[in-house]
Amino acid sequence: MAGYSGEILRINLTTSQVTTISTADYEEWGGGHGIGTALFWDLIPDKTLTDGFDPANVVTIMSSPLAGTLVPAAGGRTEVQGIGTDAYPTCWFTRSNFGGRFSPMLKYAGWDGIVIEGKASSPVWIDIRDYSVQILDAGSLWGKDTWQTQTEIWDFVSPGCGPGGPGFGARSAPAVLTIGAAGENQTRMGSLIHDAGNGAGQGGFGGVWGSKNLKAISVLGTGAVQVADPNALMDARLWSKDYGWDPNNPVPPMWMLSAFGGMTGSAIYGTPDIPRRSQGCLSCHRACRSRRQGANGNESSCFDMGMYNAYDQMAHGGAMTEVTFQGADLSQKYGINNVAVHGALVWLHNLHSQGIAGPGLEIDTDLPFEELGELSFLEEFIERIVNSQEIGQYLAEGNARAAEALGRLEQDLATGTLPLQYWGYTHHYDARTQVDWGYSSIVGSRDANQHDFNWPCYWMPSMTILYGLEPPVPAEYLAQMVATACQPYGDPMMADYSDEGIYSEHMAKTVAWSRHYSGFWKQSLLLCDWAYPDIFNYYGPGMMGLTPQAEPMFFHAVTGQNLTFEDGMEIGRKVWNLDRAIWTLQGRHRDQEVFADYTYDVPNVPGFSSHEVPYVMPTYEDGVWDYRPVWGRSLDRDSFELWKTSFYELEGWDSATGWPTRSTLESLGLGYVADELEAHGKLGG
Amino acid sequence: MSNRERSWSEGVKSRVSRKEFLKAGAAVAVGVGLGDALVRVEHRGEGVVAFAGPEGSIVVDTLKCAGCQSCMLACSLGHTGLENLSMANICITQESFVGYPDDVAAHVRGRCDLCANTPFWNEQGGVGGKQACVEVCPMRAVEFVPA
Numbered sequence: 001m002a003g004y005s006g007e008i009l010r011i012n013l014t015t016s017q018v019t020t021i022s023t024a025d026y027e028e029w030g031g032g033h034g035i036g037t038a039l040f041w042d043l044i045p046d047k048t049l050t051d052g053f054d055p056a057n058v059v060t061i062m063s064s065p066l067a068g069t070l071v072p073a074a075g076g077r078t079e080v081q082g083i084g085t086d087a088y089p090t091c092w093f094t095r096s097n098f099g100g101r102f103s104p105m106l107k108y109a110g111w112d113g114i115v116i117e118g119k120a121s122s123p124v125w126i127d128i129r130d131y132s133v134q135i136l137d138a139g140s141l142w143g144k145d146t147w148q149t150q151t152e153i154w155d156f157v158s159p160g161c162g163p164g165g166p167g168f169g170a171r172s173a174p175a176v177l178t179i180g181a182a183g184e185n186q187t188r189m190g191s192l193i194h195d196a197g198n199g200a201g202q203g204g205f206g207g208v209w210g211s212k213n214l215k216a217i218s219v220l221g222t223g224a225v226q227v228a229d230p231n232a233l234m235d236a237r238l239w240s241k242d243y244g245w246d247p248n249n250p251v252p253p254m255w256m257l258s259a260f261g262g263m264t265g266s267a268i269y270g271t272p273d274i275p276r277r278s279q280g281c282l283s284c285h286r287a288c289r290s291r292r293q294g295a296n297g298n299e300s301s302c303f304d305m306g307m308y309n310a311y312d313q314m315a316h317g318g319a320m321t322e323v324t325f326q327g328a329d330l331s332q333k334y335g336i337n338n339v340a341v342h343g344a345l346v347w348l349h350n351l352h353s354q355g356i357a358g359p360g361l362e363i364d365t366d367l368p369f370e371e372l373g374e375l376s377f378l379e380e381f382i383e384r385i386v387n388s389q390e391i392g393q394y395l396a397e398g399n400a401r402a403a404e405a406l407g408r409l410e411q412d413l414a415t416g417t418l419p420l421q422y423w424g425y426t427h428h429y430d431a432r433t434q435v436d437w438g439y440s441s442i443v444g445s446r447d448a449n450q451h452d453f454n455w456p457c458y459w460m461p462s463m464t465i466l467y468g469l470e471p472p473v474p475a476e477y478l479a480q481m482v483a484t485a486c487q488p489y490g491d492p493m494m495a496d497y498s499d500e501g502i503y504s505e506h507m508a509k510t511v512a513w514s515r516h517y518s519g520f521w522k523q524s525l526l527l528c529d530w531a532y533p534d535i536f537n538y539y540g541p542g543m544m545g546l547t548p549q550a551e552p553m554f555f556h557a558v559t560g561q562n563l564t565f566e567d568g569m570e571i572g573r574k575v576w577n578l579d580r581a582i583w584t585l586q587g588r589h590r591d592q593e594v595f596a597d598y599t600y601d602v603p604n605v606p607g608f609s610s611h612e613v614p615y616v617m618p619t620y621e622d623g624v625w626d627y628r629p630v631w632g633r634s635l636d637r638d639s640f641e642l643w644k645t646s647f648y649e650l651e652g653w654d655s656a657t658g659w660p661t662r663s664t665l666e667s668l669g670l671g672y673v674a675d676e677l678e679a680h681g682k683l684g685g
Numbered sequence: 686m687s688n689r690e691r692s693w694s695e696g697v698k699s700r701v702s703r704k705e706f707l708k709a710g711a712a713v714a715v716g717v718g719l720g721d722a723l724v725r726v727e728h729r730g731e732g733v734v735a736f737a738g739p740e741g742s743i744v745v746d747t748l749k750c751a752g753c754q755s756c757m758l759a760c761s762l763g764h765t766g767l768e769n770l771s772m773a774n775i776c777i778t779q780e781s782f783v784g785y786p787d788d789v790a791a792h793v794r795g796r797c798d799l800c801a802n803t804p805f806w807n808e809q810g811g812v813g814g815k816q817a818c819v820e821v822c823p824m825r826a827v828e829f830v831p832a
Contacts, residue, residue, distance in 0.1 A: 295784035
């Protein structure tokens with residue numbers, strides 16, 4: 001099928017064997033997470049494994065048929081899956097992804113993905129140049145930061161193309177994915193870094209690579225991606241331009257955080273005094289990052305800055321300084337998950353403020369809290385984590401395990417002093433307010449980090465009202481937008497975030513829709529989460545977004561396959577069920593799917609985190625739609641348990657356990673999955 | 686069918702090297718588009734670079750460029766039906782670790798035909814028509830200025 005390169009690399013680091021897998025055998029799964037998970041299912045010897053550091057762990061690094069093509073905000077992403085190392089108490093099979101140019105380069109080299117198995121006896125890196133694949137000694141690279149590693153590999157593969165070299169500008173530098181010290185030292189916060197600021201951060205895959213003695217993968221590709229209908233792709237790309245940010249008609253700042261039509265990077269990240277450009281992944285119209293004069297913070301975005309921004313401002317009279325951007329660069333160079341670092345900072349700062357953490361105190365640490373907000377503190381902090389020194393010896397095991405070892409886990413999760421709301425992951429968006437984020441996380445494997453309803457239902461109304469303005473569309477109209485986009489459910493009540501609505505069957509559809517849409521359209525075809533789904537769009541007719549029209553249009557143009565939006569959602573449901581089956585084999589039960597206690601016992605407070613604004617969301621109360629404040633809310637345990645039951649029933653899973661049933665799996669062509677669950681005594685009744 | 690096996694309708698293999706492509710394309714008529722192997726490059730200040738030929742200039746504002754290479758993908762796609770950065774006539778290169786504005790460079794090859802011959806694009810190209818790189822650029826960083 002057009003769009004695919006046709007083969008997947010399979011590399012066994014134990015035996016140094018390099019073989020190939022035909023992509024055609026897996027095309028039914030789409031690409032990205034779908035194919036990556038199906039490969040994991042087929043190749044992992046023991047699906048009950050929960051140790052990400054075990055050499056038996058299988059990591060799949062996947063492109064998609066759209067990678068390397070003109071599909072907007074879909075040309076550049078790469079999806080990674082395997083058993084993670086950071087989730088608590090169980091390291092679930094999980095996923096992460098990153099932008100840039102790695103997956104297109106992989107496609108141009110002739111590969112749809114890479115499977116990594118086993119463990120090398122000493123540090124290695126993988127050098128891929130079209131169909132040439134070599135496993136090379138990484139002794140001289142091990143110990144180097146991610147940026148230095150990349151420039152050295154660039155110079156090795158394409159001499160002179162690095163900074164200052166005579167070849168600069170030829171862009172013949174390979175695309176490299178690498179780990180830094182956090183991964184080499186097998187911390188649970190290790191990430192995978194590509195170019196300056198693209199990172200697969202959540203999940204702890206850096207440590208997985210470190211445990212395999214895998215330092216880096218480099219890809220140089222000179223070939224092409226086949227497109228089934230190039231004319232249609234050109235037309236579709238230019239049609240979509242009307243939905244994208246227009247510098248001559250910019251989105252008002254209060255709506256900058258929206259999907260396809262959102263503001264570009266130079267408008268989001270930066271300080272007024274430093275000139276910068278918006279910078280984007282391959283083929284992306286949004287260009288959501290920036291590159292700045294002086295190069296601090298190049299290609300970093302979102303939580304890269306959010307990791308230390310609040311502390312920077314606290315220390316410098318409320319002003320964002322270069323420390324925020326240099327801090328982002330530190331996290332990239334060390335290859336450490338900045339969301340996890342942020343969680344650690346919040347926790348320890350909270351404890352220090354309460355007189356609990358400090359020299360000679362209950363949590364005995366000589367961290368220089370008087371320097372909090374300066375770059376020196378952050379560098380010291382990260383150094384201690386990656387080298388397991390002092391307080392870092394605990395934090396290297398992840399925030400939850402650190403708290404457990406220090407005897408603070410239960411009490412700090414009860415109060416929110418330790419902001420780990422779901423599976424030991426740092427609180428991102430609040431399960432008490434924008435509940436679908438938390439719900440998707442807890443029935444999944446990690447911080448869900450999918451902005452499907454976050455942009456239109458949280459940021460749009462909350463920011464508008466924060467600016468003292470009327471939202472651009474009334475709540476009832478937004479509910480209709482949700483219904484229009486969210487096929488096949490088409491239910492406006494999915495947008496009801498009222499105190500009753502958050503426990504309803506409609507909210508079960510909201511979460512199911514998000515899981516299925518992510519399962520195929522986003523995480524398998526690799527449409528970027530910062531552009532899709534596009535529900536509310538400032539530029540769209542009636543401010544409607546381009547979902548569900550655009551996705552099948554782009555897919556058809558590239559692959560030639562006639563897949564409806566609903567067909568794609570059904571494939572996404574299949575991918576989601578395969579995920580669920582793996583977690584079930586790893587030991588998942590509904591009784592484990594509970595939030596940290598603060599979610600139930602402590603009301604959401606505006607400004608709880610450093611990046612959330614007070615939550616104002618669409619609600620349906622007393623027969624009236626309106627935007628209403630939902631801060632101050634906590635979840636009711638019993639009501640949430642009832643919601644879980646309705647969710648499991650909607651998904652066709654056993655409500656007593658949360659396990660998939662045979663009838664559901666067989667309806668998706670996954671009878672063999674049901675067989676394996678049954679063999680392990682884990683099939684839903 | 687994998688990339689290795691399939692051929693473009695006019696016989697150009699999908700894995701054609703840049704050298705082979707340039708050699709095959711030498712037959713493009715001189716005088717069409719920028720039409721000259723030695724296109725005149727004019728630095729007009731403030732990061733604006735013009736690549737001038739007898740019929741006009743492709744002008745790139747490198748300060749606005751986001752480095753997304755959509756222009757390259759569109760050029761390749763419209764002309765060849767394939768996505769291959771090496772086949773594009775406009776070339777955006779960038780360096781992740783270099784500061785703005787020195788992190789991006791642009792070039793347009795003299796063989797650029799201003800999209801006069803784009804069988805895979807449903808628009809009229811050439812001097813009086815549209816250019817794919819201009820139309821697709823999300824930052825509005827590329828324009829064609831007739832002579």
